[in-house]
Amino acid sequence: MKARFAGMGAWGPGFETADALEALFDGEMPTSADDSDGARPARPAATIIPPRERRRAPLSVKLAVEVASQACEASGIAPADAACVFASALGDLDITDYMCRTLASETPQLSPTKFHNSVHNAPVGYWTISTGDNHAGNAVAAGPDGTVAVSLMEAVIQCDIEQRPVLWVCQDIAAPPAYQALWPVNAACAVAIMLVPATGGDAHRLSLAPGAAGWPALHTPALAALYDDNPTARALALLEALHRGESICLPLNESSSLQVTPP
Amino acid sequence: MSRSPDSCAVTAWTLTSALGCGREPLLAGLRTRASGLRRNDFPGSAIDTWIGRVAGLEDGPELAPEWRSRNNRLAELGLCQDDFSASVLNAISRYGAGRVGAIIGTSTSSIGRTEAAYRAMDDDNWPPEFLQPDIHQPHSPGLYVAHRLGIEGPALTISTACASSAKVFASAARWLQAGIVDAVVVGGVDTLCHSVLGGFHSLELTSTRPCRPFDQDRDGISLGEAAGFALVTRPGDAPTDAPRLAGYGETSDAFHMSQPPENGDGAEAAMRAALAMSALAPADIGYANLHGTASQANDVAESRALARVFDSGVTAASTKGWTGHTLGAAGIVEAVIALEALTTGLLPGTLNLEKPDPALAFPIAGDNRDAEVGAVLSNSFGFGGNNCSLVFRRGQP
Structure with missing residues (x-):
């Protein structure tokens, strides 16, 4: 399993680009991701979505689209040239909360827009619609501990086998109050990597290893809270290792792990 | 793209739907044209529509508390049919549990259980029996299937609305080709x-009557539920006569979240990609199982796509009048029906098609046929403009 990691995107508390994230890895202190009045978290711009659709797009969609745009720009690959593997461990919990709360109420009529936004492939759907991308678009999940590694593996295999760029995106939003006992996620986070078929010595290589792995410690204290909080933020360990030019072992499931080795 | 066809062999398959548990009632229902649809009697639902409900599911296998959900119960019922679990255990003993993967499609996961938690909660606090981390997340069916079968290789849940459990075959073919596993359990549960x-x-x-795909009076879909599974391996590891996944095509409409483009461009591209990978000509396809939901927009768009791809014709039909539209399970439901057509020669027509819509660009088969066919195609299209077509062909005699 191999691909060239050609460009990245990142968005979370304290960083709004992959460059800003790498500056944190290098020891810079984070800037606040809150807006000026500090009353609510900032939202990604996601300007690639046409304004009319952007108004209806939920945060999960904006997160995915924002980091996807960044990865395309950083790699020089046009969005319409890449297939997509979009992942989220927990899906859009705001919409799930809305649906289940409405259905349990005295007036169980659902909003049609919220319903079509409730599909797990809403982010990749909005992305392909906004960019005119006709290639394969996937939407996947593999649990809070496994989604980053399994979905990245899925995307790298697709890139390697189909010999086409694949845009890997992973995002999770904060959990609403009713979900907190189960999934105490308090911050949104999204990452993306544009994967390009590798031609030789430029390949990042992935391999499966038997035996479970734990999530490795992060070397960036400023990101430690987010790393523990959000399933997608587990990817920070991967991005940090890549930034340091090191290989890393990620947990894949309870019996195997995924080794990622840079060129 | 230099993809060799016949990237994997299908060595076992099973389906549990409104037609019953396993392949025998499926074939009997298809052959006698007995629909599995009934007037909506889903507990707590007042919507005037027809549904494809799995009879007796409520009295089905009881699961351990941490795994309890209607979706997992249907998965369990499905895994118990047609000796499917035994086939998987054989694969595990042959290759090792770490060399077998699982890829399951779904659109709802176990959200029915989350709905129940919200009905039961008090001030946003769920009763303890609902605090099931492996249930209230999208990967719920992939987790359950891997756990239940003892699969220790990679497990993935694909959730691309109504194309979910068609795309599982494409991912499985790539996993086998990449060499990370020797067998994959694919399937769909919704x-x-x-x-x-x-x-x-x-x-x-939603229709107020049993759905009528491609009929001029069609007025919507009938929702259904199903669990279907298949075991895929490399052809060299399979019996020579096992059917082959000859090709797949995955495309995006890039058009609208809940409407297909009127001309069916994305559907056409998916069918053409699957045919190109299979190295078969359109004329080699003996039966096409269509998406055919009975929504106004889908059926006309799909017929236009068919007219451009199959200019010399093909027996093409929708079986949703039997099973209902099973959403994230529709891909596996119709892949299994296509595999049965390939191996039994029963080519199901389209139930409830009385007056074909004059706006259709392609003739749709109403009646069942019996004919030996060498290759079949199955279409699945979902919200978000997500399309997947599969081509299966016969193994060696």
Whole structure:
């Protein structure tokens, strides 16, 4: 399993680009991701979505689209040239909360827009619609501990086998109050990597290893809270290792792990 | 793209749907043209529509508390049919548990259980029996299937609305080709729940009668539930006569979240990609199982796509009048029906098609046929403009 990691995107508390994230890895202190009045978290711009659709797009969609745009720009690959593997461990919990709360109420009529936004492939759907991308678009999940590694593996295999760029995106939003006992996620986070078929010595290589792995410690204290909080933020360990030019072992499931080795 | 065809062999398959548990009642229902649809009697739902409900599921296998959900119960019922679990255990003993993967499609996961948690909660606090981390997340069916079968290789849940469990075959073929596993359990599990009954009703997409795909009087879909599975391996590891996944095509409409483009461009591209990978000509396809939901928009768009791809014709039909539209399970439901057509020669027509819509660009088969066919195609299209077509062909005699 191999691909060239050609460009990245990142968005979370304290960083709004992959460059800003790498500056944190290098020891810079984070800037606040809150807006000026500090009353609510900032939202990604996601300007690639046409304004009319952007108004209806939920945060999960904006997160995915924002980091996807960044990865395309950083790699020089046009969005319409890449297939997509979009992942989220927990899906859009705001919409799930809305649906289940409405259905349990005295007036169980659902909003049609919220319903079509409730599909797990809403982010990749909005992305392909906004960019005119006709290639394969996937939407996947593999649990809070496994989604980053399994979905990245899925995307790298697709890139390697189909010999086409694949845009890997992973995002999770904060959990609403009713979900907190189960999934105490308090911050949104999204990452993306544009994967390009590798031609030789430029390949990042992935391999499966038997035996479970734990999530490795992060070397960036400023990101430690987010790393523990959000399933997608587990990817920070991967991005940090890549930034340091090191290989890393990620947990894949309870019996195997995924080794990622840079060129 | 230099992809060799016949990237994997299908060595076992099973389906549990409104037609019954396993392949025998499926074939009997298809052959006698007995629909599995019934007037909506889903507990707590007042929506005037027809549904494809799995009879007796409520009295089905009891699961351990941490795994309890209607979706997992249907998965369990499905895994118990047609000796499917035994086939997987054989694969595990042959290759090792770490060399077998699982890829499951779904659109609802176990959200029916989450709905119940919200009905039961007090001030946002769920009763303890609902605090099931492996249930209230999208990967719920992939987790259950891997756990239940003892699979220790990679496990993935694909959730691309109604194309989910068609795309599982494409991913499995790539996993086998990449060499990370020697066998993959693919499948789809989706269950009726208020989210989809209420959601499709809010879009005015549910029919008040049993769905009538491609009929001029069609007025919407009938929702259904199903669990289907298949075991895929490399052809060299399979009996020579096992059917082959000859090709797949995955495309995006890039058009609208809940409407296909009127000309069916994305559907056409998916069918053409699957045919190109299979190295078969359109004329080699003996039967096409269509998406054919009975929504106004899908059926005309799909017929236009068919007219451009199959200019010399093909027996093409929708079987949703039997099973209902099983959403994230529709891909595996119709892949299994296509595999049965390939191996038994029963080519199901389209139930409830009385007056074909004059707006259709392609003739749709109403009656069943019996004919030996060498290759079949199955179409699955979903919200978000997500399309997947599969081509299966016969193994060596």
